[in-house]
Amino acid sequence: MTLLQASQVGIERGDRQLLIEVSFSVRGGEIWQLVGANGVGKTSLLRALAGLARLGVAGDIQRHASVLYLGHASALKLSLSALDNLRCHPACDVTASQERIASALEKVSLAGYEDRPVGALSAGQQRRVALARLLLSEAPLWLLDEPFTALDAAGCDWLEARIREHVEAGGATVFTSHQPSRFGALQQDLDLTQYVA
Amino acid sequence: MTLLQASQVGIERGDRQLLIEVSFSVRGGEIWQLVGANGVGKTSLLRALAGLARLGVAGDIQRHASVLYLGHASALKLSLSALDNLRCHPACDVTASQERIASALEKVSLAGYEDRPVGALSAGQQRRVALARLLLSEAPLWLLDEPFTALDAAGCDWLEARIREHVEAGGATVFTSHQPSRFGALQQDLDLTQYVA
Amino acid sequence: MLPDSPLLSLHAAFTRQFVRHMRSLMASPADVANPLLFFFMVVTLFPLGLGPDPDRLATIAPGILWVVALLASLMVSAKLFASDFEDGSLEQLALAPYPLAVLVLAEVAAHWLTTGFLLALVSPLFAIMLGLPEQGLSTLVASLLFGTLCLTLIGAVGSALTVSIRRGGLLLSLLIIPLNVPVLIFGTTAVTEAVIGGNPESWLALLAGLALGSLALTPLAIGAALRVSLDS
Amino acid sequence: MLPDSPLLSLHAAFTRQFVRHMRSLMASPADVANPLLFFFMVVTLFPLGLGPDPDRLATIAPGILWVVALLASLMVSAKLFASDFEDGSLEQLALAPYPLAVLVLAEVAAHWLTTGFLLALVSPLFAIMLGLPEQGLSTLVASLLFGTLCLTLIGAVGSALTVSIRRGGLLLSLLIIPLNVPVLIFGTTAVTEAVIGGNPESWLALLAGLALGSLALTPLAIGAALRVSLDS
Amino acid sequence: MYFESLSAMWHMDGHGIYVWLAYALTAIPLALTVWLPIKRIRQHWRWLEAEQRRVAPAASRTVNEAGV
Amino acid sequence: MWTIIHKMGSPPWFFRFSGTLVRWLLPITIALLLVGAVWGLLVAPPDFRQGNSYRIIYIHVPAAVVALAGYYVMALAGAVSLIWRIKMADITMRAAAPVGAVLTAIALVTGAIWGKPTWGAWWVWDARITSMLILFFLYLGVVALFEAYENKTAAARACAVLSLVGTVNIPIIYKSVDWWYSLHQPASLKLTGESAIDSSMLYPLLLMILAFYCLFALTVLLNMRAELVWAHRESSWLKQLAGGA
């Protein structure tokens, strides 16, 4: 099942054409890593895929499933606790009970930090709160911008396992990362260098 | 020559004791990596070493050289160009001519981006602007919080080489990173897990 | 995998968003008190600046109270979407499977309840300090209730337009002060009419009409403006 | 490795900091124009709120102009250190091998030049619109020159104290409005005296004294407050 | 011509200063609003022509199509 | 009808068409302005009540009239660009805003200068004057918002939203300012009302109004052309024009 279809996508930012004619389609069970040097246009493409950027985006992007997008900014209110942040997530895709959220926070090793303001957590802990959404959302298509940033080794392993689980259940993941491929044969690389305008 | 001496340092944040009795000293030519899981207190310790945090810091920290600190926030004005950002850096430790700054920006692969507002650069490009300071400052003691974040492979290699060069010239570097050790025998790990209160 | 459809009704999504915003506003009660205190302090500046003559103060009281209410609403709307934009919440809102206008209305409603609404409720206190005759008090409250709703909605449009601009705070004032002029005029006129024993009802009705009109039209403009801001 | 000593003289560091800030302010000329426009627009709100009667407007003009100047300065000082704090510039400032007070003074000076100073220069325009008699104009300019300097310095203390607090903007108003009351009183009295043909000089002298005093004392307070904010 | 002399025209029974000031303060900004876009068009056009020369050096110059 | 609109929406066609138009308009406007100004300043007789200061009318009224009309042009273009996504429309809107702001400023400044000899005050809070001031702010808002955005496509969208919101509000603003003024019933002032104006004074005025309309059209077209040249610097039709193919 095709979850995302990009045909002849072109990306323009600030009067400069970055990418041209990117075409690929993402199907359930697939993991795609966008690779390319700094500034090649990974974030810009991901935002276009999510539907956040429209100006300067040419070509056709079709989403056939609901999307979970996680950008550089984690959409956390620093003055709210982790529990509250997840309970009332702005994307409204988290519909879990208090207990399910607490258990998700436990799974990202934040047991004991549920009720603290998120602003009083370390960089990696904040990232973990944001990632707890991966346990609570139902969206089949994940678009993750540098999700491994700020995580320690255990955190990275957890995230890797979670993504594997998700695609095994029929979902799909498109992510960017500067770290070498983590998913071996399971993943496909989309090297943006070849689409540079 | 000892550049930094920490004796029996204890770190407390938000009424919780994080670390106790951290003692180590950094000498010219040394590279120290602070390691430990998310939330163990790496950033807090680094800020204490730099002299930015004082409340909640016990023990004695002596700096015998001027410090270059690079935190999560890059101290860049997003509306200014890279050139202007470096020319008038708030730490006043960059005292270079226009040409030297331009050549530093070229070395971090930002040739052609000198005059754009930094806000219109990608995450990794912004990081590179901040790192260009490593080419322009004279401070012997570098304290870098996750400097490899957001950089692509080439950028990481460049940074690694730059740190090696710096310590060969007699400087010292203390940095945090979740990536495995990059400097082999040259580096010493300070595993904060053993100092957890 | 569960079925791929919005899991909440529109109404539930609205409520959730409203609760979220209320919670984050309530996380520090000081934030709620601040606009009121601002109002209070600026109102006290006027006797200091204009001299304490009670008669003069009483005649200009409706105007001053209303101008200060407008300024207070200006200062708070400057922040309305700022933190949502910076921390990425706005992106998530825009991706949510509900009309952005509805979700945004929830935020604006929470915002108004904790600022304009409260301000209208406590305004008689300040009015008495300035010597506003008592027959004007109830009209003042009513006019501020409708009026601050308009001000907040218009402020939200301005905030949505300028949220992606660094240092947009004052640009916001430029954009929305002209749009707020009718509200100010209707509001002060209503209160003045009440004080001189005239007919405030028609002015209040005008204000209520403005409020309803804004309620119907501005959410769309806010949604459109937010999408532009995200896309810049 | 070069010798480990500050490479710039204190004076050069001050200049550098000043230039940096001026440059970042000048990066968009709109930012410089905005406080003036804000002043302009808020001044126009008062006739709309109070009615167009020229005589009444003229008598309250000094008070209104001064209160609005105070508010304008309040709104801009709210942002004085905010961006420096968020983007990490403040950390770097604190680590620089120069007294924080001096570096901060450079920022405040640049800030005042582009806001208070300009505002004082263009104030006659707004005064004329409100019908302030012409003999009051020069005193108005002088009083605003000294006065906005005080306001900016006091605002900077408040901004430094509240910069680490999320949504500190209005808290700031609470902290500094009371401190600004003497400035407001001296300023309006000077202008009123000039209008009625009295003796504005002594009030202007008081204002100048306040400005000098603030210039001497506040930089230290600002530096200390910033260190506390960084450490929280 | 209504005025008898140049000085009468300049003076306008005491209102000259206002009238001439008003006309001057109109003429200057109006001239600017016309002149600035013309300047911009010319600049852009020159840039375009230079660009074309780089791409196709053989192409000969033609009429100024910028329209101004 | 539709074909014309479609043609107008096509940049190459518009560029050529406006080029011709500009070549005609520029001399015509200058001539009209000069004739009108000389007539008004030097030929027309003085007003029996205000003397010579009334000669300001020949710039004040045209500027005010065209500035008012300009806002509707701008808002209409904004609406078209938002609803039909026609690129030429938002270029029109953007080109009209600064011109409108300048004309409004001229109306305000000349009015203020006129007020000094007439009322003895540079400024009074008359209904029409106050509305004009608010219109000035509305124009400035559009200009400032456009300047503040770095991404100019986004800027155009944002300005379109703003000018639409402004348009919905303009009748309300005008009406409210009228009420405000009539309620307070100032005793002392009165603008020269509907006094029958002599035709010797009227003709130069009508001429100047026409001249200002031409000027508005001219400057808007020039701004649009400047914008077009830059926006389409990569496209082949413009390169062809520039390369002299």
Ligand code: HEM
């Ligand atoms: C700053 C001050 C002023 C402003 C902003 C202003 C604004 C305007 C505006 C907007 C119009 C056009 C009205 C329309 O087309 O419906 C107008 C027309 C006019 N103004 Fe002014 N005005 C000012 C001062 C004055 C003064 C001082 C005088 C003369 C004493 C004056 C005399 C006129 C006349 C005679 C007309 C045309 C006739 C009419 O429509 O009534 N204005 N002004």
Ligand SMILES: Nc1ncnc2c1ncn2[C@@H]1O[C@H](COP(=O)(O)OP(=O)(O)OP(=O)(O)O)[C@@H](O)[C@H]1O
């Ligand atoms: N502002 C704060 N107030 C109170 N506690 C805090 C604050 N910031 C961090 N902490 C707590 O201090 C601990 C250490 O935080 P720190 O940022 O030093 O961790 P870290 O080792 O750098 O982690 P990471 O790898 O995630 O960056 C964390 O457990 C965190 O919850």
Ligand SMILES: Nc1ncnc2c1ncn2[C@@H]1O[C@H](COP(=O)(O)OP(=O)(O)OP(=O)(O)O)[C@@H](O)[C@H]1O
């Ligand atoms: N707001 C903006 N305005 C104009 N140009 C921009 C803007 N943001 C980014 N760019 C430019 O677009 C290009 C791609 O940026 P993008 O953020 O998509 O890169 P990226 O591949 O995600 O890089 P990184 O690995 O550094 O995150 C960069 O060259 C950058 O300079």
Ligand SMILES: [Mg+2]
């Ligand atoms: Mg990126």
Ligand SMILES: [Mg+2]
């Ligand atoms: Mg850390």
